[in-house]
Amino acid sequence: MTPRQQLAEAVQRAASRTVTQESASWCLASVTAVYTDGTVDVSTALGPIARVRRLKAYSSPAVGDRVKVDFNADGNCIVVGALATS
Template identity: 65%
Template structure:
């Protein structure tokens, strides 16, 4: 691989990471722990996320629930609710 090709590849990877980090998105996740402070720990395809707040409508979280989660551009997460 040439130096120019390596540089182009590195720039493309950096740009892709920047777009992914700044974009809002939603994911499916699995609840791995229910915390007493109104948060849950989840496991996503991108890895684990601890201490995620949940909407009041998701009032009875349980370990192994499959949930829809949203992440905003600032990197904040919220659990929208469990899937039926």
């Protein structure tokens, strides 16, 4: 591989990481711990996240709840609420 090709691939990898890190997104998760300060621990497909703030409307979190987690461009996240169970 030529130096020019190596540089082009490095730039492409860096751009891809930047776009991924700076975009807002969401995922599904399971609640693994509930705290009295308005936070919960969740387990996502990408790994665990500790002490995630939850919306006030999600007032009765429980371990095992399936929840939606929103992420902003800065990497901060919030638990929106539990999904309906069938």
